[in-house]
Amino acid sequence: MTSLAERAHAAAVFIRHHTAVSPHGRYRGEEHARTAVRLAAALGLGLDQITTAPDWQRRRNTPGEPVLATATCPDTNETYVFLARFPIYDDEAFELLGPCPECSGQVPLALIRHLADLGTYLARPPLTPEDLPHTQTLPDSFTDDEAHTSTCHYGQTL
Numbered sequence: 001m002t003s004l005a006e007r008a009h010a011a012a013v014f015i016r017h018h019t020a021v022s023p024h025g026r027y028r029g030e031e032h033a034r035t036a037v038r039l040a041a042a043l044g045l046g047l048d049q050i051t052t053a054p055d056w057q058r059r060r061n062t063p064g065e066p067v068l069a070t071a072t073c074p075d076t077n078e079t080y081v082f083l084a085r086f087p088i089y090d091d092e093a094f095e096l097l098g099p100c101p102e103c104s105g106q107v108p109l110a111l112i113r114h115l116a117d118l119g120t121y122l123a124r125p126p127l128t129p130e131d132l133p134h135t136q137t138l139p140d141s142f143t144d145d146e147a148h149t150s151t152c153h154y155g156q157t158l
């Protein structure tokens, strides 16, 4: 087991390195690296189990464009995709993405701040389209998320 000081040092080096070499530019690079460090810490994973990518679907032209962070389970290779909608705010919860019960678009299904939030989400049965009008478990961002299809009831009204 590596010491806390060593892991902290590695996290700082990771952010510096990815800020410098990012194909998305220095500011985006830092946002991606900070998002990866924050998600790894929240889930108790290593930085090598997190990858990030720009979220082209939810893109906006303001500082802190959304970042998609994929966590891969080291035991099962299962992947979980998290959205950092405002990556410049370190205290915002991640949004776990999964299929909309109605349209199957990859939309926010739960707010995840730490491992127990993911545990609570995974313990629930998957929502059905019939559950959607009554459920209290979805984040506010579920409605009107950009990833619903144009015919989905929960998508943006154009």
Ligand SMILES: [Zn+2]
Pocket (backbone or CB within 6 Å): 100, 101, 102, 103, 104, 105, 107, 147, 148, 149, 152, 153, 154, 155
């Ligand atoms: Zn939908």
